[in-house]
Amino acid sequence: MFISSLLVVILGALCSSSYATEVGPKLGKLASQKKIKQWDTDIFPNGRGLPKGKGNVTEGKKVYQKYCLSCHGVDGSGDSADELAGAMHSLTDNPPDKTIGTYWPYATTLFDFTRRSMPLNSPGILSNNQLYAVTAYMLYLNGIVSEDKVLNVNNLAKIKMPNRNGFINIYKKQKNTNSLVSQ
Amino acid sequence: MLNVKWLRRLHLTNRPVMARNETSKYTELLPSGKARQFTFVMQAKSLITNPSFGYKLEETGVYQISGLSWSGRGKIVKVEVSADGGKTWAEADLQKPVLSKCFTRFRIPWQWNGNKAILKSRATDETGYVQPERDELIAERGKHGVFHYNAIVSWQISRQGDISHVYK
Numbered sequence: 001m002f003i004s005s006l007l008v009v010i011l012g013a014l015c016s017s018s019y020a021t022e023v024g025p026k027l028g029k030l031a032s033q034k035k036i037k038q039w040d041t042d043i044f045p046n047g048r049g050l051p052k053g054k055g056n057v058t059e060g061k062k063v064y065q066k067y068c069l070s071c072h073g074v075d076g077s078g079d080s081a082d083e084l085a086g087a088m089h090s091l092t093d094n095p096p097d098k099t100i101g102t103y104w105p106y107a108t109t110l111f112d113f114t115r116r117s118m119p120l121n122s123p124g125i126l127s128n129n130q131l132y133a134v135t136a137y138m139l140y141l142n143g144i145v146s147e148d149k150v151l152n153v154n155n156l157a158k159i160k161m162p163n164r165n166g167f168i169n170i171y172k173k174q175k176n177t178n179s180l181v182s183q
Numbered sequence: 184m185l186n187v188k189w190l191r192r193l194h195l196t197n198r199p200v201m202a203r204n205e206t207s208k209y210t211e212l213l214p215s216g217k218a219r220q221f222t223f224v225m226q227a228k229s230l231i232t233n234p235s236f237g238y239k240l241e242e243t244g245v246y247q248i249s250g251l252s253w254s255g256r257g258k259i260v261k262v263e264v265s266a267d268g269g270k271t272w273a274e275a276d277l278q279k280p281v282l283s284k285c286f287t288r289f290r291i292p293w294q295w296n297g298n299k300a301i302l303k304s305r306a307t308d309e310t311g312y313v314q315p316e317r318d319e320l321i322a323e324r325g326k327h328g329v330f331h332y333n334a335i336v337s338w339q340i341s342r343q344g345d346i347s348h349v350y351k
Contacts, residue, residue: 031192039192045201091216096327098212106201113203167210171221 043112047157050111054152055133057145063126063134067119076100076141081120085141091166101142105167107159110135132156211328219328224255227314228333229262229289229306240344243297248275249290254308258282261307262289268301268337268351269316275304300340301349317350 076084087097229252275291
């Protein structure tokens with residue numbers, strides 16, 4: 001009974017708000033600047049957003065073996081999760097191998113995604129140094145950096161990925177076309 | 184409800200972040216080895232929802248074929264339906280209001296005489312774009328695009344009235 005009268009009050013408030021001052025449902029709370037900064041983790045292809053830190057291939061291998069191997073397989077060969085390295089087929093083969101080395105256009109993506117989403121069961125636990133290290137190891141497994149590479153805030157975005165020019169921006173091309181299947 | 188996804192935050196940027204879901208995923212690899220990127224707009228698409236896989240036609244007679252059509256480029260202007268695998272087509276009625284980029288319900292009566300049949304629907308949007316056959320789409324895009332598929336959907340009706348998904 002109490003709940004149904006409450007609903008009437010709420011509905012009444014919602015109806016009247018359309019022509020009175022706008023009143024939101026007041027859910028949640030205002031995010032603090034600290035929280036916003038904490039969530040602002042995007043890393044752009046030019047390196048904007050990369051945190052301070054560094055890591056090398058050897059350290060990265062240890063991070064990989066502890067946190068990544070159980071799903072991504074030995075040397076990133078893939079298992080229950082995506083194949084990351086060691087492509088046996090090119091992008092024009094059937095099936096194609098879409099690894100970091102054959103497909104990913106930017107190295108910054110690797111740091112960004114690993115930091116926000118990996119390891120799957122507890123994203124956020126890797127330190128910035130561990131993230132640089134495991135990124136270096138992934139790039140090493142894909143033959144993109146040498147075994148002695150140390151990655152940091154200054155050199156990660158400078159790495160040229162093999163498939164950097166492998167993408168066609170459809171959004172730009174999409175306007176005013178009536179081809180049967182194109183775009 | 185399964186797999187609810189919660190939108191936690193929106194971050195507006197003036198250029199692509201080139202995050203994993205803008206590069207490694209949600210891009211569509213073409214036979215050439217190049218990949219289509221930022222394919223935000225779904226082209227005209229439709230499918231018959233009734234009858235479809237999971238239903239069974241229990242007896243011969245008149246059925247109402249019904250389904251949904253939509254286009255990321257605007258309004259649906261026409262949906263045609265075939266009951267013979269695409270040899271002949273008839274225009275279905277569109278349920279009003281027809282709104283831009285919204286699901287548009289179509290329906291058309293159909294007499295099932297107990298023979299094998301293949302039902303298809305084909306949508307046209309206000310730009311003149313016509314939903315392609317699967318073969319046409321694959322000829323241009325290959326089979327590894329994965330994330331963006333708008334080809335015609337075919338339901339096969341057996342003589343027993345069972346319904347299955349087929350590719351032509």
